[in-house]
Amino acid sequence: MAKIIAGVTSSHVPAIGAAIDNHKTEEPYWKRVFSGFEKSKEWFAKTKPDVVIGVYNDHASAFSVEIVPTFALGCAAEFPPADEGWGPRPVPVVKGHPDLAAHIAQSVILDEFDLTVINKMEVDHGLTVPMNLVMGDPNGAWPCPVIPLAVNVVLFPPPTTHRCFMLGRAIKKAVESYPEDLRVVIFGTGGMSHQISGPRAGLINSKFDKAFLDDLVKNPKKLTKIKHVDLMREAGAEGIELVMWLIMRGALDDKVDEVYRFYTVPASNTAVGHVILENKSRKSGGKAKKAPKKAGKKKK
Amino acid sequence: MAKIIAGVTSSHVPAIGAAIDNHKTEEPYWKRVFSGFEKSKEWFAKTKPDVVIGVYNDHASAFSVEIVPTFALGCAAEFPPADEGWGPRPVPVVKGHPDLAAHIAQSVILDEFDLTVINKMEVDHGLTVPMNLVMGDPNGAWPCPVIPLAVNVVLFPPPTTHRCFMLGRAIKKAVESYPEDLRVVIFGTGGMSHQISGPRAGLINSKFDKAFLDDLVKNPKKLTKIKHVDLMREAGAEGIELVMWLIMRGALDDKVDEVYRFYTVPASNTAVGHVILENKSRKSGGKAKKAPKKAGKKKK
Amino acid sequence: MPRVEKEYDDIPGTFVFDQERSRRGYGINMFCMSLMKAENRKAFKDNEAEYLKKFPLTPEQTEAILKRDYNRMLELGGNIYFTAKLGATDGHSFQHLAAVMTGSTQEGYAKMMLGGGRPIEGNRSKSGKHERKSKPAAKAKGRKKAGSKRG
Amino acid sequence: MPRVEKEYDDIPGTFVFDQERSRRGYGINMFCMSLMKAENRKAFKDNEAEYLKKFPLTPEQTEAILKRDYNRMLELGGNIYFTAKLGATDGHSFQHLAAVMTGSTQEGYAKMMLGGGRPIEGNRSKSGKHERKSKPAAKAKGRKKAGSKRG
Numbered sequence A, B: 001m002a003k004i005i006a007g008v009t010s011s012h013v014p015a016i017g018a019a020i021d022n023h024k025t026e027e028p029y030w031k032r033v034f035s036g037f038e039k040s041k042e043w044f045a046k047t048k049p050d051v052v053i054g055v056y057n058d059h060a061s062a063f064s065v066e067i068v069p070t071f072a073l074g075c076a077a078e079f080p081p082a083d084e085g086w087g088p089r090p091v092p093v094v095k096g097h098p099d100l101a102a103h104i105a106q107s108v109i110l111d112e113f114d115l116t117v118i119n120k121m122e123v124d125h126g127l128t129v130p131m132n133l134v135m136g137d138p139n140g141a142w143p144c145p146v147i148p149l150a151v152n153v154v155l156f157p158p159p160t161t162h163r164c165f166m167l168g169r170a171i172k173k174a175v176e177s178y179p180e181d182l183r184v185v186i187f188g189t190g191g192m193s194h195q196i197s198g199p200r201a202g203l204i205n206s207k208f209d210k211a212f213l214d215d216l217v218k219n220p221k222k223l224t225k226i227k228h229v230d231l232m233r234e235a236g237a238e239g240i241e242l243v244m245w246l247i248m249r250g251a252l253d254d255k256v257d258e259v260y261r262f263y264t265v266p267a268s269n270t271a272v273g274h275v276i277l278e279n280k281s282r283k284s285g286g287k288a289k290k291a292p293k294k295a296g297k298k299k300k
Numbered sequence C, D: 001m002p003r004v005e006k007e008y009d010d011i012p013g014t015f016v017f018d019q020e021r022s023r024r025g026y027g028i029n030m031f032c033m034s035l036m037k038a039e040n041r042k043a044f045k046d047n048e049a050e051y052l053k054k055f056p057l058t059p060e061q062t063e064a065i066l067k068r069d070y071n072r073m074l075e076l077g078g079n080i081y082f083t084a085k086l087g088a089t090d091g092h093s094f095q096h097l098a099a100v101m102t103g104s105t106q107e108g109y110a111k112m113m114l115g116g117g118r119p120i121e122g123n124r125s126k127s128g129k130h131e132r133k134s135k136p137a138a139k140a141k142g143r144k145k146a147g148s149k150r151g
Ligand SMILES: [Fe+3]
Pocket: A012, A013, A057, A059, A126, A190, A191, A241
């Protein structure tokens, strides 16, 4: 059976993508940011997940105001990088995992999440920047398939933190009922505190961010009570992207090991927060030999 | 404050639209069908709602397999008729109610329904055929604005009957918190038993349909326990459209008056079922003078 | 991954359009969607085989479309709400398509419908385990069990 | 219907993109989306005023776009994720746009960010009722209260 073994959060600032694409990662300003992800790349290379579920928000790239899905799960075989106004990022096409994605879609819809199923979509920096940061230089191809889950945070209101947490729970259940041994890592991206619009742009609330990180690890249910207005007030208008981190957290066990944390200000307009959380139970699932082989069970 | 005063269900067979558009309503075959809606037209003309919420399913007209929203609420100012392969139906453009639609969208998303907000959409026979049947000949313009709510029943799985009922409840709450006196009627369309695909096409289960109608009126919670596989088995593969009737029912009071019922077999491939349900409390809401005027309350 | 058997596979004469079928039939369904524009309908009718080359179709799928084999289209991942647009392009009604898919003449099918439609008794499941203990399936002319010809 | 006051209207220097704003700014945002294609960016740059005629824009909206008045675009229903595509078309970064919207030079803005960003103290609410009883807002150079210039 498949299993979610770990969760990763990371901000997804477009300027980070530009720094990578324009080979500026060694400049002092950017080195401060990228050095915080060195350990993450080692962790990812060692962990070698079979699939990543990438929770992110589309920034008016795949979805305009004509159609705005609250939760859109990418079930396609591939997702090309979007042209966000300066040409598509020079990164490989993101390969999906249509079988697992279809299984998750069916499972969470029957669990009463009103998913939008997507079979054609371009993905923007919201997904690909964290992939760069955590997976490293793709060098021609990303190391594993990624199932994109796009969450609306553009048109008010986004889903509540509580709803996001519960969707994470439903995704966990869905993955665990998939009849193939797969080790899955889930990314929650966006945030931390930032406002990139209007006269209050540049807002940073590090105290809020650090408390959010602490609660995310140890007391996520507390975060499921935050109202949108308070998130926007404390973490900036676009800091509301933090709701997505709760999907990641809901998909993990109640108790997790925090194996890494990094926080810095600023990257461009934004506070960068990043944690890696592992399920304590991770060793019992996935490819471990002791897990009974249930895949392929079917009637004659 | 706004109020849902009544609910209407009706099948939405495309051939009924063709019969109307080709002036065949007086032929004996069709007269049997249309005569069942005479009283409904009188009822609608007398009831004169300010807005209709039209729950229907898109038949691969607005949504292909590229993007399939479970629940998509039309918030646009207008919705042109779609060209389903024989040219658009010669009916007027459907005018929406953007203010009420936006209010409902915000309210139900905060109540944890994962709505897709739509600001551009063409509508197919699923919406316009029941409008013809209940509103009568539009003669240039439909009598009131209609907010389309498109429900996925094409790509398996559709939302459960229980989820649909609960969305109805959330819509009721949303409408009742809208600060303008509006009398709203909600349509649930599709069904009843029919299968239009494959070797089992033509399936009709009148016993099931009649029990469904009885339960819909008096014991809707029983219907919230039906599984998709049983709906498809008993009412035909496309009979699963019946899930949408539960949204209508959930938006009404627990106890309702059944003011009209009509059932006939066949219209083309389908059993036609139609009921009109009024809230017992209908007289206390809407434009009644005794309702306190709360609209327009705002800070200086 | 091999197809995991679904509970609904036991419903006779029925192709439930799930994501597995949707993926397989992507080309069929996107072709059918294209017929929502008059100019595309004309281009298709002018040279069907040529028009179909614009879509990712297997040779079997192309053949099923050209032959208007509606059941085969469903088997290959088509969905009726999409394929109905091909029917509309040909000037056919849903009832015509239904007759074709059940292996009936349109007249015979229409007669079955006027007689109350295909009965549910005997048509609930392939395995038979969902049949009720009510009276046996009616045997009236034109009211036949699903899947007698195919599927 | 008149705009019903929202709780988030009390957040200073902030335009929350709700459906009311989305409807108003439809033309601005659809114009910005069109800039996701290189040929459209070129057509726009070749003749901006002419290109804008293809979208449902009010004279105020057209003027705000031509003048690159990013705050005015937000006021008129634009959303930053859309208007950023106009910035990208001009070769500008998000940080440049942020500097413009706060009335700073890009250098001054970048310096504020390097100094820890705009502080939350004093920037929680217009009404002041959401401020904490902690120490008063820092007064460091470049760390200013939002909305001092507009909004
Ligand atoms: Fe973002």
